[in-house]
Amino acid sequence: MTHNSESLLPSAAVAPPPTASAPGRKRSLQQRRARAAWVLVAPALILLFAVAGWPLLRTLFYSFTDAAMDTPEEYNFVGLANYLDFADGERFGVLADPLWWQAVGNTLWFTACSVSLELFFGMLLALLMNEKFRGQGLVRAAILVPWAIPTIVTAKMWGWMFHDQYGVINDLLLRVGLIETPLAWIAEPTLSMWAVVIADVWKTVPFMALMLLAALQMIPSDLYEAARVDGATAWQRFRRITLPLIMPAMIVALIFRVMDALRVFDLIYVLTSNSEATISISGYAREQMVSFQEMGVGSAASVLVFMMVAGIAACFLWINRFSHEGKEARE
Amino acid sequence: MKLTRQQRELGTKFWIYLAALVVSVICVFPFYNAILTSLRTGQDLFLTSYLPTTFHWENYVSALGENGVGRSLLNSFLVATIAVGICLLVSITAAFALARVRFRGRKYILFTILCVSMFPQVAVLSGMFELVRFLGLYDSIGSLILSYTTFSLPFTVWVLTTFMRSLPVELEEAAIVDGASLWVIITKIFAPIMGPSLVTTGLLAFIGAWNEFMFALTFIISNENRTVPVAIGMLQGTSQYELPWGHIMAASVVVTIPIIVLVLIFQKRIVSGLTAGAVKG
CATH class of the missing domain: 1.10.3720.10 (MetI-like)
Structure with missing residues (x-):
């Protein structure tokens, strides 16, 4: 065993017989392990910095320039003009663009609607899967299908089902008698966002349900038996036992889903072709960047997207930490 | 009317099975519909029938070959x-x-x-x-x-x-x-x-x-x-009068089947992997 002289020296200075000192040896082992740990983590950190961190900094840099997508090498600094600029009494920049604010509204609306519907249906589904019944394996296989289907395929499938003339949705609604004339789900601005939300909920409820189910299965069953003996109703059992115990897992699942919903792009891009009524903030930024070749403006929008998502994430983490501290204080 | 304990249990069972059935149908139906569409060509595409009518495999051939999927x-x-x-x-x-x-x-x-x-x-x-x-x-x-x-x-x-x-x-x-x-x-x-x-x-x-x-x-x-996702997102009909839905659905089915098979084979593992990060973290 070759000892690293650097890590051995300080302990040797304090304790004269270096080989016999047990704490000294332990520390050097600890130190060597810590050093090796950095070497082991290094490739991952380097990759993350080079391909995620550095591009993020460059995006920030480009957001202060007027670079175009085809010639990113030629640029001039324009300060904050891509964000907001005043010229001749008029306002320019992303923050003055009504479409940006429309995209912000769309994204927040989409996130709020789809995540709350997912939570509701996911909870119902998890409670169902937590019951014992025959054919459970089949149902679990079935609910994994929407999760497994690629988002683009989901978008195309639902696009076809929402087709105004030949779509299945209109056909079913007509047969049941809920509507009298076919609806233009994709083209009608008031309906198109619902089409997006429905497709997204269909795809992501399984994820939510599986998360909640895993938490449900960790609740010891004697808690329910005790509550039943005490005469608690089903709702009381859910409200007083189930909900508090699965809360931590639920919050984590919620954070995952909110972060995911805030950066939605592919579903909307394919299902409604980024129409004004449904365009998301990610879609807006990419449209500026790629369709209009405005790398500077697009980067500015990207930075705003990043700040918005990071801000919401920070709020969540803060709330989560707050509730954790409260829990630890009680224990 | 007071239900006996047995009747009540039977009732609960009924609702559970009904819910399980509804959930399964909702989860699988869109994919089933995609398969149905992928097997139809021409005028058949506009049929809104929920059972297979024809079995045309041409969509698959052209989706895989001509369209570069x-x-x-x-x-x-x-x-x-x-x-x-x-x-x-x-x-x-x-x-x-x-x-x-x-x-x-x-x-x-x-x-x-x-x-x-x-x-x-x-x-x-x-x-x-x-x-x-x-x-x-x-x-x-x-x-x-x-x-x-x-x-x-x-x-x-x-x-x-x-x-x-x-x-x-x-x-x-x-x-x-x-x-x-x-x-x-x-x-x-x-x-x-x-x-x-x-x-x-x-x-x-x-x-x-x-x-x-x-x-x-x-x-x-x-x-x-x-x-694959971009190829499907970009699929267009060969002429503007032709609805390419048959092709799109065929391509969608082709790219989805490998994933669904993988997921079903490894379903227990996938569920544990999905929840590992969240529940314990």
Whole structure:
């Protein structure tokens, strides 16, 4: 065993017989392990910095320039003009663009609607899967299908089902008698966002349900038996036992889903072709960047997207930490 | 009317089975509908019948051949496999260090990794575009391998770290006493027992890479380098009067079946992998 002289020296200075000192040896082992740990983590950190961190900094840099997508090498600094600029009494920049604010509204609306519907249906589904019944394996296989289907395929499938003339949705609604004339789900601005939300909920409820189910299965069953003996109703059992115990897992699942919903792009891009009524903030930024070749403006929008998502994430983490501290204080 | 206990239980059972049936139908129906459509051509497409009427396989032939979805399948397979391979290699060492070694900065690294996993892809798009052009990878699948490797990393490191933490400490203590180096501990002790979790994590990362759309749409411009999601997103009819839904659905079914088969084979593992990061973390 070759000892690293650097890590051995300080302990040797304090304790004269270096080989016999047990704490000294332990520390050097600890130190060597810590050093090796950095070497082991290094490739991952380097990759993350080079391909995620550095591009993020460059995006920030480009957001202060007027670079175009085809010639990113030629640029001039324009300060904050891509964000907001005043010229001749008029306002320019992303923050003055009504479409940006429309995209912000769309994204927040989409996130709020789809995540709350997912939570509701996911909870119902998890409670169902937590019951014992025959054919459970089949149902679990079935609910994994929407999760497994690629988002683009989901978008195309639902696009076809929402087709105004030949779509299945209109056909079913007509047969049941809920509507009298076919609806233009994709083209009608008031309906198109619902089409997006429905497709997204269909795809992501399984994820939510599986998360909640895993938490449900960790609740010891004697808690329910005790509550039943005490005469608690089903709702009381859910409200007083189930909900508090699965809360931590639920919050984590919620954070995952909110972060995911805030950066939605592919579903909307394919299902409604980024129409004004449904365009998301990610879609807006990419449209500026790629369709209009405005790398500077697009980067500015990207930075705003990043700040918005990071801000919401920070709020969540803060709330989560707050509730954790409260829990630890009680224990 | 008062129900007997038996009747009440029967009633509960009835509702459970009914709910299970409804859930299953809702989950599977859109895909079933896609398969139905993919087997129809011409005027049949406009039938709204819920049972198979005709079996035309032409859609599959033309989707795979003429529309280049076959080529995209190969691209997607290459990109996802290589990216996940590199990613697992890099993340198993990182996960070992993060899960089993106490060192300063560990918490910060884990936190950074968690943050990166919540990154909106669009935030790095223009910087990444520059990087990809600088490396000469624009319009080649190399650009996607690079980006997918990096953006799967946070997830795989996180899940593998959770898995590794659950292994008993005694495992490596014996090896440390015997003077085994960290490298030996990782390759000889951890890698073999990590096999199942590596499969799970790899599979989830593979599905993520298979489905990615934004980078694939932005960094690839030529038809022959496209991956599956972009190829399907871009499918158009051969003439403007023809509704290409038959082709689109055929292509959708083709690219979805491998994933569904994988998921159903490994369903228990996938569920444990999906929930590992969240419930315990």
